Amino acid sequence: xxxxxxxxxxxxxxxxxxxxxxxxxxxxxxxxxxxxxxxxxxxxxxxxxxxxxxxxxxxxxxxxxxxxxxxxxxxxxxxxxxxxxxxxxxxxxxxxxxxxxxxxxxxxxxxxxxxxxxxxxxxxxxxxxxxxxxxxxxxxxxxxxxxxxxxxxxxxxxxxxxxxxxxxxxxxxxxxxxxxxxxxxxxxxxxxxxxxxxxxxxxxxxxxxxxxxxxxxxxxxxxxxxxxxxxxxxxxxxxxxxxxxxxxxxxxxxxxxxxxxxxxxxxxxxxxxxxxxxxxxxxxxxxxxxxxxxx
Amino acid sequence: xxxxxxxxxxxxxxxxxxxxxxxxxxxxxxxxxxxxxxxxxxxxxxxxxxxxxxxxxxxxxxxxxxxxxxxxxxxxxxxxxxxxxxxxxxxxxxxxxxxxxxxxxxxxxxxxxxxxxxxxxxxxxxxxxxxxxxxxxxxxxxxxxxxxxxxxxxxxxxxxxxxxxxxxxxxxxxxxxxxxxxxxxxxxxxxxxxx
Numbered sequence: 001x002x003x004x005x006x007x008x009x010x011x012x013x014x015x016x017x018x019x020x021x022x023x024x025x026x027x028x029x030x031x032x033x034x035x036x037x038x039x040x041x042x043x044x045x046x047x048x049x050x051x052x053x054x055x056x057x058x059x060x061x062x063x064x065x066x067x068x069x070x071x072x073x074x075x076x077x078x079x080x081x082x083x084x085x086x087x088x089x090x091x092x093x094x095x096x097x098x099x100x101x102x103x104x105x106x107x108x109x110x111x112x113x114x115x116x117x118x119x120x121x122x123x124x125x126x127x128x129x130x131x132x133x134x135x136x137x138x139x140x141x142x143x144x145x146x147x148x149x150x151x152x153x154x155x156x157x158x159x160x161x162x163x164x165x166x167x168x169x170x171x172x173x174x175x176x177x178x179x180x181x182x183x184x185x186x187x188x189x190x191x192x193x194x195x196x197x198x199x200x201x202x203x204x205x206x207x208x209x210x211x212x213x214x215x216x217x218x219x220x221x222x223x224x225x226x227x228x229x230x231x232x233x234x235x236x237x238x239x240x241x242x243x244x245x246x247x248x249x250x251x252x253x254x255x256x257x258x259x260x261x262x263x264x265x266x267x268x269x270x271x272x273x274x275x276x277x278x279x280x281x282x283x284x285x286x287x288x289x290x291x292x293x294x295x
Numbered sequence: 296x297x298x299x300x301x302x303x304x305x306x307x308x309x310x311x312x313x314x315x316x317x318x319x320x321x322x323x324x325x326x327x328x329x330x331x332x333x334x335x336x337x338x339x340x341x342x343x344x345x346x347x348x349x350x351x352x353x354x355x356x357x358x359x360x361x362x363x364x365x366x367x368x369x370x371x372x373x374x375x376x377x378x379x380x381x382x383x384x385x386x387x388x389x390x391x392x393x394x395x396x397x398x399x400x401x402x403x404x405x406x407x408x409x410x411x412x413x414x415x416x417x418x419x420x421x422x423x424x425x426x427x428x429x430x431x432x433x434x435x436x437x438x439x440x441x442x443x444x445x446x447x448x449x450x451x452x453x454x455x456x457x458x459x460x461x462x463x464x465x466x467x468x469x470x471x472x473x474x475x476x477x478x479x480x481x482x483x484x485x486x487x488x489x490x
Contacts, residue, residue: 002413003411003413004411004412004413005408005409005410005411006408007412009412009427009468009469010410010412010427010429013307013410013427013465013468014407014410014429016307016310016341016468017306017307017341017342017343017374017375017429017430017465018342019306019307019308019342020303020304020306020308020342021306021342021346037349038349039345039346039349039350039353040346041305041342041346076401076402077343077346078407078430095408098406098408099406099407100406100407100408100430101407123408124407124408125407253346253349253350254353257305257350258326
């Protein structure tokens with residue numbers, strides 16, 4: 001048989017291999033090496049971490065390809081990168097660079113206010129953010145191979161990621177418990193493709209892995225998201241905005257693996273220095289909330 | 296009953312648990328060193344080998360896993376798991392657990408965009424085994440005591456050395472559990488010898 005590239009199994013399988021792990025935002029080779037050394041399962045190569053994007057304002061775009069290449073050359077773990085929502089060319093450029101996963105991300109300024117990428121067109125797999133099962137199912141329908149909560153990126157505030165994960169779990173459980181003849185109406189109400197809901201109902205879970213992202217700032221935050229049923233975590237600004245990134249990164253990885261070992265998490269949390277300051281969500285105007293991006 | 300563990304530090308654990316199911320098999324998710332005493336065979340799942348190795352060191356699994364293998368207990372490694380088992384890794388000065396006499400090359404097919412599926416012929420397992428290769432390694436060479444079970448395009452992708460079984464693809468991502476049941480058979484046979 002000929003080899004087939006870019007199949008669903010190959011793209012979704014790549015995310016399956018990341019389960020139980022931590023994916024860290026990095027902006028250069030040095031940070032990427034710290035992340036790999038700490039046990040990250042992948043790194044996200046960025047020009048700026050979300051809290052800096054938030055602070056800087058303006059239009060946030062795909063990273064300079066030289067940063068992506070620098071990171072690719074520095075580590076042997078998979079390298080991810082972000083493209084703007086709906087930006088076909090940024091996604092193709094990242095694919096051409098050979099990144100292992102593309103995040104079609106609300107952290108960047110959307111390029112299209114109506115359409116997300118048709119992710120089935122690409123050989124490279126995609127991860128997308130979602131706040132509820134409707135968004136999640138639409139992204140799966142478009143071909144996303146991995147999901148993550150949107151949370152509220154760059155805030156160091158876990159509350160939105162918790163909200164999104166709890167809602168997603170509740171909605172998945174509801175679908176699983178429904179009779180098949182109720183699914184079409186549920187699909188209509190959620191704005192979800194019927195086939196995706198049918199798949200969830202028959203298999204008892206989402207067809208792709210679902211990580212936590214957006215606001216994870218401490219080892220306890222990471223463990224909390226695992227307790228709530230996340231398959232793994234993305235940590236953005238939390239690590240390299242802390243005082244001792246190497247120590248902080250290791251602590252987050254350990255807390256994610258052993259999220260039910262509270263004595264261990266207590267040990268890990270000692271003397272980490274101050275976590276990032278964080279932002280109260282209600283102080284961010286709705287128009288400035290990144291989670292509102294995407295449709 | 297035989298007890299088979301799946302090392303659950305990171306990676307695709309749930310899929311292995313499912314593929315190992317058999318009437319006489321009890322599958323144990325192994326997160327702590329003490330659990331190694333309860334099991335007759337162990338699976339190293341796919342994941343990130345560098346990450347798994349760091350966690351093996353961190354949680355004191357290194358020596359106990361070496362000892363588990365030295366006693367002749369069966370071990371099955373897929374993808375990253377096979378890398379953990381190799382005696383030599385191309386481009387690295389040190390191997391990980393050095394359990395099976397083979398040299399592996401990491402990410403030998405390229406990056407994720409080069410990841411692929413193909414049908415494989417595997418001795419003792421089948422002529423039509425679905426191989427899902429994800430940033431997969433290849434087994435570059437094997438030592439004299441190692442039997443090659445499958446090759447693809449001239450590269451070795453599955454091999455066995457007595458109770459040790461390694462493959463560079465992910466049988467756990469398919470509905471085909473023949474490779475896992477082949478491993479279960481190895482564990483059963485080993486139990487029979489010990490009894």
